[in-house]
Amino acid sequence: MLHTAILIAHLKLSPAELREVLMTMSTERLEPSHIKQLLLYAPDEEEVKQYKQYKQDPAKLSEPDQFVLQMLSVPEYKTRLRSLYFKTTLQEKTDEMRAGYECIYKASLELKNSKKLAKILEFVLAMGNYLNNGQPKTHRTTGFKINFLTELSTTKTVDGKSTFLHILAKSLGQHFPELLDFARGLTTVPLAAKVNQRTITIDLNDLHATIQDIRTACQTMLTTAEDRFAVVMSSYLENTHPAVQSLESLQHRAMDEFTKVASFFGEDSKATSTEAFFGIFAEFISKFERALNETQATENLRSHRIASPLACTALLRDIRILVISNCIENRMFPSWRSRLLNPCLQDPELQSEPVEVLVLDSLTLVYRLCVHLLNRKESFAEEDEEEHDLLVDEGVVLHLCQSSVLRCPYTFLEAYDHPVNILPDSEIVCPAPRRLYW
Numbered sequence: 001m002l003h004t005a006i007l008i009a010h011l012k013l014s015p016a017e018l019r020e021v022l023m024t025m026s027t028e029r030l031e032p033s034h035i036k037q038l039l040l041y042a043p044d045e046e047e048v049k050q051y052k053q054y055k056q057d058p059a060k061l062s063e064p065d066q067f068v069l070q071m072l073s074v075p076e077y078k079t080r081l082r083s084l085y086f087k088t089t090l091q092e093k094t095d096e097m098r099a100g101y102e103c104i105y106k107a108s109l110e111l112k113n114s115k116k117l118a119k120i121l122e123f124v125l126a127m128g129n130y131l132n133n134g135q136p137k138t139h140r141t142t143g144f145k146i147n148f149l150t151e152l153s154t155t156k157t158v159d160g161k162s163t164f165l166h167i168l169a170k171s172l173g174q175h176f177p178e179l180l181d182f183a184r185g186l187t188t189v190p191l192a193a194k195v196n197q198r199t200i201t202i203d204l205n206d207l208h209a210t211i212q213d214i215r216t217a218c219q220t221m222l223t224t225a226e227d228r229f230a231v232v233m234s235s236y237l238e239n240t241h242p243a244v245q246s247l248e249s250l251q252h253r254a255m256d257e258f259t260k261v262a263s264f265f266g267e268d269s270k271a272t273s274t275e276a277f278f279g280i281f282a283e284f285i286s287k288f289e290r291a292l293n294e295t296q297a298t299e300n301l302r303s304h305r306i307a308s309p310l311a312c313t314a315l316l317r318d319i320r321i322l323v324i325s326n327c328i329e330n331r332m333f334p335s336w337r338s339r340l341l342n343p344c345l346q347d348p349e350l351q352s353e354p355v356e357v358l359v360l361d362s363l364t365l366v367y368r369l370c371v372h373l374l375n376r377k378e379s380f381a382e383e384d385e386e387e388h389d390l391l392v393d394e395g396v397v398l399h400l401c402q403s404s405v406l407r408c409p410y411t412f413l414e415a416y417d418h419p420v421n422i423l424p425d426s427e428i429v430c431p432a433p434r435r436l437y438w
Contacts, residue, residue, distance in 0.1 A: 004065075004096070005064045007034070008063075008067055013141065015067055018071065021084075022071075022074050022077070022081070022084070023074065023228065024232070025084060025087070025232040025233060027087055036083050036085060038081050039078065039081045042071075042078055043072070052072075056255075076221065079213070080233075083229070083233055085250065086210050094207075097203055097251075100195040100200045100252070103195050104255070104274050106259070106279055107186075107192035108185075108193075108260065109261075111186065112257075112264050113430075117182050119176065120179055123142060123150075123176070124144070125131065125151070125367065131280070145266070146277075148308040150287075153165045153167065153287045163291065165288060166295055168291070170299075173296070173299075176233055183285045186281065189282050190282040190286075193278040193279040195275065196275055196277075198323065208244075209236075215234075215237065217229070218233055218234045218237075256303060284412060296435065351399075355400065362396060362400065366392065368390050369390035370390065372390060
């Protein structure tokens with residue numbers, strides 16, 4: 001009875017005042033939340049029998065129980081509460097259901113009438129057939145299930161750097177840029193994906209059932225000077241009938257359009273919900289726009305590199321090499337000197353060597369030299385002939401610095417935009433005594 005006591009305090013109505021509200025079916029003094037709680041804590045049939053035992057001596061009951069006992073004296077107590085709740089919430093419920101069905105209706109028309117989306121789906125099919133070009137022409141796919149659209153972002157290229165969706169966005173940008181804004185004509189689709197059509201259908205069915213129950217109650221309850229239930233609720237149902245009828249008509253139109261658009265895309269409207277159907281397209285739109293933004297950002301970066309003055313300037317000029325003392329302990333930075341490399345040192349035989357091989361070999365030597373120096377226990381002042389074998393030849397340095405790949409920043413970044421795998425194979429220098437940080 002604790003809940004009932006709390007509810008009585010919130011109502012701020014005496015039992016006599018609440019009885020008057022229920023008999024006149026006035027909604028001005030009761031909030032929908034209060035009516036809902038009164039229904040929630042209303043006694044069931046077994047409890048009603050127990051309460052009736054105290055009808056002649058209500059003083060034996062607690063104050064909350066006395067309140068409930070007085071409410072049970074109101075004819076059709078629960079029916080009146082349900083009718084009051086219906087009356088106070090009908091506008092809000094019909095607005096919610098109408099908004100849901102309007103989303104389904106508009107989204108169905110948008111998808112069915114979108115020429116840009118149709119072109120994109122044709123392009124997806126063509127790309128799929130192109131990627132599967134090993135099949136005979138007679139075995140080419142003529143269509144695909146729409147849920148394949150959600151898999152485009154997980155279908156990656158061989159190098160794993162891009163996805164089918166990125167390739168689609170890039171290809172459309174190159175060949176059909178006018179299709180890139182297709183989502184502007186599908187603004188209702190993401191909203192329809194959030195509408196639970198089964199729930200609003202159940203709500204509409206419950207609405208019709210409640211209306212029928214109220215009509216039946218109006219026919220059975222007698223109208224008196226005190227009891228105005230039949231008069232008030234009959235008039236209310238008559239006034240709200242056009243709105244309910246309009247909502248029912250909208251439901252039929254929305255579901256008819258959904259059936260058509262589902263069939264248009266090869267789906268069975270009875271086997272899928274509107275939420276799942278529109279969700280596929282909403283997910284495709286969201287992921288496509290993300291892939292398009294990423295693709296455009298990459299293209300803008302490349303364009304900036306090409307347009308930058310650095311792109312037309314050599315990466316290396318006046319190539320110099322450091323000349324330092326044999327004594328590493330005394331190699332302070334201010335004492336370092338440099339000199340220009342002699343172009344005569346360039347080895348003609350290096351012209352046939354791929355730049356990638358020379359780069360990897362040079363980096364491997366540098367790595368091995370670093371590990372070797374870390375392993376040395378002798379004084380750095382002593383000469384070590386092995387160090388000379390681990391130095392990159394000046395001719396190789398000159399050849400790499402004059403390579404076209406290394407002289408242009410844009411070309412260099414295009415060629416070396418991934419980690420280089422260096423494999424030191426010398427037993428002398430491996431394993432490293434500690435991790436080397438670059």
